[in-house]
Amino acid sequence: xxxxxxxxxxxxxDQPKPARSGRECLIRLLKAGICNTDLEITKGYFGxxxxxxxxxxxxxxxxxxxxxxxxxxxxxxxxxxxACEYCQKGLQRHCPERTVLGILRRDGALRxxxxxxxxxxxxxxxxxxxxxxxxxxxxxxxCEILDQVPIGPEHHAAVLGDGKLGLLxxxxxxxxxxxxxxxxxxxxxxxxxxxxxxxxxxxxxxxELNRSFDVIVEATGSPxxxxxxxxxxxxxGTVVLKSTFHGEIAFNPAPIVVDEITVVGSPCGRFQAxxxxxGKGAIHPVRLVQHTLPLHQGLKAFDLARQPxxxxxxxxx
Numbered sequence: 001x002x003x004x005x006x007x008x009x010x011x012x013x014d015q016p017k018p019a020r021s022g023r024e025c026l027i028r029l030l031k032a033g034i035c036n037t038d039l040e041i042t043k044g045y046f047g048x049x050x051x052x053x054x055x056x057x058x059x060x061x062x063x064x065x066x067x068x069x070x071x072x073x074x075x076x077x078x079x080x081x082x083a084c085e086y087c088q089k090g091l092q093r094h095c096p097e098r099t100v101l102g103i104l105r106r107d108g109a110l111r112x113x114x115x116x117x118x119x120x121x122x123x124x125x126x127x128x129x130x131x132x133x134x135x136x137x138x139x140x141x142x143c144e145i146l147d148q149v150p151i152g153p154e155h156h157a158a159v160l161g162d163g164k165l166g167l168l169x170x171x172x173x174x175x176x177x178x179x180x181x182x183x184x185x186x187x188x189x190x191x192x193x194x195x196x197x198x199x200x201x202x203x204x205x206x207x208e209l210n211r212s213f214d215v216i217v218e219a220t221g222s223p224x225x226x227x228x229x230x231x232x233x234x235x236x237g238t239v240v241l242k243s244t245f246h247g248e249i250a251f252n253p254a255p256i257v258v259d260e261i262t263v264v265g266s267p268c269g270r271f272q273a274x275x276x277x278x279g280k281g282a283i284h285p286v287r288l289v290q291h292t293l294p295l296h297q298g299l300k301a302f303d304l305a306r307q308p309x310x311x312x313x314x315x316x317x
Contacts, residue, residue, distance in 0.1 A: 002317075003111035004298035006042055007049045012298055015051075015111065020062045023117040027058040027073065031134045031292075032109045034305045034313045035164060036221050038102070040245050042302070046103055053110030053315075054102040057124060057133035064118055073121040074136040076271055077101040082119070093267060110298060112317045122271045128278045134314060135285035136274045138165055141242070142172040143277070144269025149238055151215055153177035158212075160228055161219035162189040164288055164311055165242060169217055171283040174198050181206075181213070183228075186309060192287045206232065217266075218242060223249040235259040240266045288312040 005013045020026040033055035041048050054077045060068045079099045080092035087095050101116065102108020124133045142165070151157055155178045159170045162184025170182045170193050180198040183206040184190045190200040201209075211234050218229040219242040226249050229239045239261060256263060277283050288311040293301045295315050305313040 001112035002295050003051045003107075004053065004295065004302075004315075005050065006052050010042055010052075010299060010302060012296060017113050018107075018115050020115060023064060023119065024115045025060050025064070025068060025073075025118050025121060026062040027056075027075070027114050027116065027121075028061050029056060029058045029109060029112055029114065029295075029317055030072070031130050031314050031316050032056040033134050033138075034110075034301060034315070035138060037244050038110075039302070039306060040221075041103070045245065048103055050102075051107035051109075051111050051114075052102050053108035054100070055134055055137045056109035056114070057130050057136070058109075058114070060121070061113070068118060068121070071121075072124045072130075072133070074124055074133055074271060074275075075101070075116040075122070076120045076140075077103065077137060077268060079106060079117050079120060110295065110315060112295065122275060125275065125279050128275065129286070131286045131289060131314070132278050135168065135288075135312075136271055136278070137268065138168050139172065139274035139277060139283065139285065140269040140271050141165065141267070142169040142269070143273040144266050145169065145173070145217060145240055145242075146176065146273075147269060148264050148266055149215060149240060151176045151178050153179075155179070155214045156212060156234075157181070157215040157217070158183055158206075158209075158232060159217045159219060160206075160225050160232075161221065161243075162186055163219065163221060165221075166217075166219040167192050167288060167311070168283070168285060169219055169242070170198055171196060171285070172277065173217070175277075175282060178215075181209075183232075189309070189311065192311070203228075211235065213237060215240065221245055223247065230255045230261065233259075233261055236261070238262040238264060240264045242266055285312075289314055292316060
């Protein structure tokens with residue numbers, strides 16, 4: 001089978017089809033997405049080597065449970081031991097023995113066949129298309145914010161970043177009834193959410209909005225996003241961090257201490273919430289898709305994904 005592998009450089013490689021064992025299912029890929037984390041891995045983030053990719057939709061080819069065979073599925077990316085204290089508390093994403101699809105000690109989804117434990121899989125309702133389903137993981141990451149931070153009509157909230165994740169977060173938070181502002185650099189990108197109940201402002205305007213927001217979601221993928229978030233959040237407000245990138249940021253704790261700012265790290269989230277939104281047609285992630293390429297053109301796909309202004313690039317076998 002073909003696979004897109006990173007090992008100090010990106011390349012297409014022929015590999016044996018993976019074998020299913022234990023709790024694992026064998027899944028045939030239908031579509032996969034390239035996200036900013038994949039791009040950061042190619043810069044050295046997490047020190048990962050292997051098959052990239054963690055956003056996918058596929059069909060189960062073999063499974064411990066016979067009824068799963070033939071089901072169209074998406075999969076949570078953290079494969080946990082199911083035995084440690086974190087797993088026993090339902091915190092599998094923090095299991096110290098976990099592997100993470102395409103990110104940590106587990107080959108990812110940018111290949112014709114992949115494996116994940118059966119408990120990680122969620123059957124995709126027929127009403128959701130493959131192009132929509134492939135966004136389940138990043139939409140779940142957006143939904144996670146609402147499991148961590150109360151956001152309602154009484155709140156002023158801002159999403160920093162008009163990239164793929166920032167736009168999806170804006171779509172999700174727009175359903176909370178909060179007074180929502182999306183801050184970005186590119187008017188064309190922000191047009192993706194022009195019919196959602198939110199305000200769109202460019203970065204130069206946002207710098208004049210100091211101490212204006214109860215909640216800031218930082219999804220710029222840039223070190224500068226952290227600095228802007230601290231300027232825009234109100235005293236006793238909350239900054240939710242979504243960005244993952246290779247490199248360090250300057251950290252001055254003084255504004256956090258003096259203004260009593262709550263800082264929340266926010267990783268992946270529950271797939272059920274994401275699938276529910278997609279099933280209701282409440283959000284429209286397919287608007288982000290700009291290119292769909294065959295897997296054997298994976299190098300070209302990554303080149304496209306790196307270009308400024310490009311949103312979602314999908315791959316299919």
